[in-house]
Amino acid sequence: MSLHRRDILLAMGVTLVGACSKVADSGGSTVFDTAEDLHRKAQRLFQSRTALVKEYSPEDISPFFRGNGTTRPAEASYALSAANGFADWRLTVGGLVDNPLAFSIENIRRLPQRTQITRHDCVEGWSAIGQWTGPQLSLVLDAAGLQDSARFIVFRCADELNGNAYYESIDLLDAYHPQTIIAHQLNGEPLPIRNGAPLRMRIERQLGYKHAKYLTGIEAVASLDGIGGGEGGYWEDRGYQWYAGI
Ligand SMILES: Nc1nc2c(c(=O)[nH]1)N[C@H]1C(S)=C(S)[C@@H](COP(=O)(O)O)O[C@H]1N2
Ligand SMILES: [Mo]
Numbered sequence: 001m002s003l004h005r006r007d008i009l010l011a012m013g014v015t016l017v018g019a020c021s022k023v024a025d026s027g028g029s030t031v032f033d034t035a036e037d038l039h040r041k042a043q044r045l046f047q048s049r050t051a052l053v054k055e056y057s058p059e060d061i062s063p064f065f066r067g068n069g070t071t072r073p074a075e076a077s078y079a080l081s082a083a084n085g086f087a088d089w090r091l092t093v094g095g096l097v098d099n100p101l102a103f104s105i106e107n108i109r110r111l112p113q114r115t116q117i118t119r120h121d122c123v124e125g126w127s128a129i130g131q132w133t134g135p136q137l138s139l140v141l142d143a144a145g146l147q148d149s150a151r152f153i154v155f156r157c158a159d160e161l162n163g164n165a166y167y168e169s170i171d172l173l174d175a176y177h178p179q180t181i182i183a184h185q186l187n188g189e190p191l192p193i194r195n196g197a198p199l200r201m202r203i204e205r206q207l208g209y210k211h212a213k214y215l216t217g218i219e220a221v222a223s224l225d226g227i228g229g230g231e232g233g234y235w236e237d238r239g240y241q242w243y244a245g246i
Pocket of ligand 2: 068121122123124209
């Protein structure tokens with residue numbers, strides 16, 4: 001899947017603003033960089049954001065991929081759905097899109113798939129290597145048709161922590177990253193409940209808390225204001241960084 005040209009420009013605009021303010025913050029002569037310098041810096045940032053993360057071999061896979069955060073949503077509707085093999089689970093794609101969509105797990109399995117063996121890093125100080133399979137998020141976003149005003153992708157989840165819905169968000173650069181997939185398998189098996197069954201995000205350029213589990217909705221938005229606590233994610237609303245790059 002290729003990036004929309006419009007999205008690249010939009011995302012680069014976001015990156016450029018970040019680069020400029022960082023340059024300004026650092027003081028000194030860098031404030032007077034030529035347009036060429038700035039262009040080179042923006043390109044370097046863009047390349048570091050779009051590069052692939054390392055993929056591992058089957059022998060590197062961790063014997064047990066632990067669960068963290070919610071490991072079994074407490075909601076009765078979740079237990080019912082799990083008892084039925086998630087046959088009634090729907091993943092909705094909406095917000096600033098031309099064609100709102102709803103996918104069953106079977107629909108998700110029938111899309112072109114990507115399989116990747118990657119290392120997951122949690123801020124709590126553990127890592128694990130697992131093999132994940134599912135369609136690229138870009139495929140689903142292109143099918144829904146992102147509108148020009150869309151800047152962020154929000155992920156809605158089935159679980160709550162302390163009475164607050166878990167949610168996450170990323171920008172369009174990460175949304176269109178080739179290793180950003182909607183996973184329905186871990187190590188060749190349907191996702192275990194502890195790891196987010198039936199669907200969870202893999203956002204491989206970022207830390208563990210960005211990878212929304214128990215995924216029910218994907219929403220394209222222009223701003224993160226007014227969603228949850230307004231900081232772009234459950235943990236971000238509690239002080240974690242929104243951009244958790246690794
Ligand atoms: N819906 C939901 N997604 C979540 C969490 C959660 O509590 N609820 N925890 C996050 C954190 S902190 C991590 S490290 C990973 C853990 O993924 P795992 O359970 O497969 O190890 O899921 C992330 N996604
Ligand atoms: Mo985590």
